Amino acid sequence: MLPVIKEFTAFPEIHVRLLLSDKILSLVDDHIDVAVRIGKLPDSSMIATGVGSVFRVGCASPTYLHARGRPLVPGDLATHDCIDMDSLPSEPAWTFAENGGSKSLRVAIRPRFSVNTADAAVEAALGGMGLAHVLSHQVTSAVVNQELELVLREYESPAIPVNVMYASQPSLPAKTRAFFISLWRS
Known part of the structure; x- marks a missing residue:
C-alpha cells in the first residue's frame, strides 16, 4: 500500500492516517475512509472491489531448515518448532489443502513461540526460531532475497481474496475518489 499512499499524498491537502491491524476494524466507528480486507467478506452495506489474492504459506530461514530439515508433509510439523500467531483460546493449528485444494486439512501444532502479529512471526522466522x-x-521480499524459504507448497490452501472497501454513501467523497485513482494507477 505504501506506493499508492505515496502517490496519493502528492496532493498537498491530503493527510493520511494509516492503521495496520490484524483485527477487523469498523470503518464507520473508527472513521476509516478506505480499508483493505483479506479473506471472504461477510454480507454488509460496504462497497468492495477485488484487487487481488494472496496465499497462506509456510516458511523458515535457510539456517533453520539446514539444522532441522524440511517438512515434506503437514504431519511433519509435529517435530518442528512452529511460530504461532495468537491462536488463544483455541488449540493452535494450521490449515492446509489436500487433493489439489478440494479438501481442507487442519494440523495441530505445538508452538515453540507465540506472537500476536504477522510481522512478529516473520521476524521470528527470519531469526531462525x-x-x-x-x-x-x-514474506515476498524475504523469499526473493533468499532470507526465507517456502515449505509445503503443494499443500497451500486456495487463494484468499483481497478487497478494498468503503462505506456505502450517496456520494463518494472527493478524497476517496482520488485515492482510488491513485490505486488503479499503481
Whole structure:
C-alpha cells in the first residue's frame, strides 16, 4: 500500500492516517475512509472491489531448515518448532489443502513461540526460531532475497481474496475518489 499512499499524498491537502491491524476494524466507528480486507467478506452495506489474492504459506530461514530439515508433509510439523500467531483460546493449528485444494486439512501444532502479529512471526522466522505460517505478501521480499524459504507448497490452501472497501454513501467523497485513482494507477 505504501506506493499508492505515496502517490496519493502528492496532493498537498491530503493527510493520511494509516492503521495496520490484524483485527477487523469498523470503518464507520473508527472513521476509516478506505480499508483493505483479506479473506471472504461477510454480507454488509460496504462497497468492495477485488484487487487481488494472496496465499497462506509456510516458511523458515535457510539456517533453520539446514539444522532441522524440511517438512515434506503437514504431519511433519509435529517435530518442528512452529511460530504461532495468537491462536488463544483455541488449540493452535494450521490449515492446509489436500487433493489439489478440494479438501481442507487442519494440523495441530505445538508452538515453540507465540506472537500476536504477522510481522512478529516473520521476524521470528527470519531469526531462525522456526516455521511460520503467514500470508504470501508478508514474506515476498524475504523469499526473493533468499532470507526465507517456502515449505509445503503443494499443500497451500486456495487463494484468499483481497478487497478494498468503503462505506456505502450517496456520494463518494472527493478524497476517496482520488485515492482510488491513485490505486488503479499503481
